[in-house]
Amino acid sequence: MATVETTPSDAVVGRSAPPAKKMGRFNRWDTPWINPKLLSGAALIAAILLLGVLGRIFWNTDLALTGSSPLNLPPVGFTSTRNLVGTWDHPLGTENSGRDLLALIIVGAPNSFLVGVIAAVVGMGVGIFLGFSAGFLGGRVDDIVKLLSDVAVTIPALMVLIVIQSLIRQVEVTTMALLISMFAWPGPTRLIRAQVLTMRESGYVQMAKLSGASTFSIMFREIMPNLIPYLFASFIGNATGAILTAVGLETLGLGPQRVPTLGGTIYYALNAAAILRGMWWWWGLPTILLAIIFIGLLLINLGFDEIANPRLRQASH
Amino acid sequence: MGGMTRGYLLRRVLIFFLTIWIAASIIWLIPRLAPGDPITAMVSRMLSRSGYIRDSAAIIEGWKARFGLNDPLPVQYIRYLSNIIHLDFGYSLAYFPTTVNEIIALALPWTVGLLLIAVFITFILGNFLGAVMVWRGTPRLFRMLIPVGMIFTSLPSILAAIFLIYVFAFLLNWFPMMGPYDIGMQPGFNLAFIGNVIYHGTLPALSIVIVSFGYWSLGMRGMMITVEGEDYMQLARAKGLSPFYVLYRYMVRNAILPQVTAFALTLGGLVSGQVLVEYMFSYQGMGSIIYNAILTQDFPVIQGTSFILILMTALAVLIIDLLYPLIDPRISYERG
Numbered sequence: 338m339a340t341v342e343t344t345p346s347d348a349v350v351g352r353s354a355p356p357a358k359k360m361g362r363f364n365r366w367d368t369p370w371i372n373p374k375l376l377s378g379a380a381l382i383a384a385i386l387l388l389g390v391l392g393r394i395f396w397n398t399d400l401a402l403t404g405s406s407p408l409n410l411p412p413v414g415f416t417s418t419r420n421l422v423g424t425w426d427h428p429l430g431t432e433n434s435g436r437d438l439l440a441l442i443i444v445g446a447p448n449s450f451l452v453g454v455i456a457a458v459v460g461m462g463v464g465i466f467l468g469f470s471a472g473f474l475g476g477r478v479d480d481i482v483k484l485l486s487d488v489a490v491t492i493p494a495l496m497v498l499i500v501i502q503s504l505i506r507q508v509e510v511t512t513m514a515l516l517i518s519m520f521a522w523p524g525p526t527r528l529i530r531a532q533v534l535t536m537r538e539s540g541y542v543q544m545a546k547l548s549g550a551s552t553f554s555i556m557f558r559e560i561m562p563n564l565i566p567y568l569f570a571s572f573i574g575n576a577t578g579a580i581l582t583a584v585g586l587e588t589l590g591l592g593p594q595r596v597p598t599l600g601g602t603i604y605y606a607l608n609a610a611a612i613l614r615g616m617w618w619w620w621g622l623p624t625i626l627l628a629i630i631f632i633g634l635l636l637i638n639l640g641f642d643e644i645a646n647p648r649l650r651q652a653s654h
Numbered sequence: 655m656g657g658m659t660r661g662y663l664l665r666r667v668l669i670f671f672l673t674i675w676i677a678a679s680i681i682w683l684i685p686r687l688a689p690g691d692p693i694t695a696m697v698s699r700m701l702s703r704s705g706y707i708r709d710s711a712a713i714i715e716g717w718k719a720r721f722g723l724n725d726p727l728p729v730q731y732i733r734y735l736s737n738i739i740h741l742d743f744g745y746s747l748a749y750f751p752t753t754v755n756e757i758i759a760l761a762l763p764w765t766v767g768l769l770l771i772a773v774f775i776t777f778i779l780g781n782f783l784g785a786v787m788v789w790r791g792t793p794r795l796f797r798m799l800i801p802v803g804m805i806f807t808s809l810p811s812i813l814a815a816i817f818l819i820y821v822f823a824f825l826l827n828w829f830p831m832m833g834p835y836d837i838g839m840q841p842g843f844n845l846a847f848i849g850n851v852i853y854h855g856t857l858p859a860l861s862i863v864i865v866s867f868g869y870w871s872l873g874m875r876g877m878m879i880t881v882e883g884e885d886y887m888q889l890a891r892a893k894g895l896s897p898f899y900v901l902y903r904y905m906v907r908n909a910i911l912p913q914v915t916a917f918a919l920t921l922g923g924l925v926s927g928q929v930l931v932e933y934m935f936s937y938q939g940m941g942s943i944i945y946n947a948i949l950t951q952d953f954p955v956i957q958g959t960s961f962i963l964i965l966m967t968a969l970a971v972l973i974i975d976l977l978y979p980l981i982d983p984r985i986s987y988e989r990g
Contacts, residue, residue: 491922491967492922503956628813
């Protein structure tokens, strides 16, 4: 298991000191980047993305529209409580208003990633900018950035977004992602600031300073490369958080209304009492898909952490 | 050093008020950046439902004036802030003469109760597992629990809730599917009622516990490994103290402190998860209220409940931050 504690919230990453790991760097395959957790996580995520891409080619996504299929069909090989038998026309069954579940998840799953990626990119960008400014410039700038990120980290994002999205009823996937990204920057900011503060005092940065390197070059040529694994981990953590928030909004019925989403499918299923009606495929498939997405992201994050932490050890000496 | 310096205290209180102010302002500002206003939106929704409303333009204008939506934005903003400060959220639209505060007052105790119990169990269980993980006397099989807990940590509480409802309420019928107590039961301070509340609260609390204990275990494990390497540990063992005594008095006590700070950081997510779980279980808390308000487009209720939850979170973080220097006197708080 990981020798490192990992959490979606990256604010705590530096808390543990992992035991030293022996590394012989002679074999080119012996790089920390070939990490079983990282690879298996990436494989899970890739599988879901592939479902989204191949699905669009081999399956008719128009079946995700209301009324395009027979109602309440179970998946192939199952018989529903109303004695409907699943057919190959709709291998994963259909729901209450005649949408094909296979088409729903093909269209819905990539939307979750889109939200995660957009929010994480925005949060990361802001985080890099603020974190570097705070860590490097120090003084007033640092005080303000620190204060703001302390404040932003306290606000429960979902609560704020519930209010906003219940007023703006029609949201697109991208709008929702941008709204979520309002709360995605404190994590990376705090992490980068903390790392920059430690690295600023480290030998090689002092050395670069002495040799007259510009601040800009120290930031991007000396410090940035050492931050890359952290940035990746933070990116994944942020994407996970954003997807989590998005799923929360969607299951409350506040997600995008025009495009199918996994959370939205769960919302409709719960609203139609799918659990009581024994229509497990309706709520179960999006649930399983979401679980795979989250576990995949977690594994990737764990992998990055294992890659990142030997560096943490080196950097702090 | 130690103790609480004045700067630290001021800073924490400042953070508290800034949190409230910024959250309240975002809630107010963002919807106003979008085109349209709530009254027009509401009347057009009514129009789309009932077909035709005579003089709808006049109605819209009348209500806009009534709610002061024609005033300049800064005036509206100040009025909004002053209402928020007085915790005055107006009337519920769906249950008209009832005020938002009355609705919240009914739900809040349930939410706080469930949250406290779930958090308490999670914190104890998670830290216990994390501590035991590092302790030398632990059986190997037990150590396997952590990776499992880890996997659950990545999942949202709603997924856990759906799963638990399906397995334990629908398939096995061991636990009730919804509500905080049996329908028709008279709330009272007797054993039967309390037992029923616990029975109903088990699954909701469990949904929160299984998705969060891994987080605490991991943090605790990391800290325990650090503490394990300290000199005083060697001394304690050399003194021949019993392993349990060392575990509790030397390791856990030192390792658990950073967990308290981590706790403050996760509160926001915890509250959000709780709201969703309550909605899943139709628990009589803030989550169900928010969900019903979304269904009935009862905006004042949505705003009021969300704001109260934001306020509670910020307040809890403030309390933790203020208690922390008292718990851990080693750290100085000259600068945040």
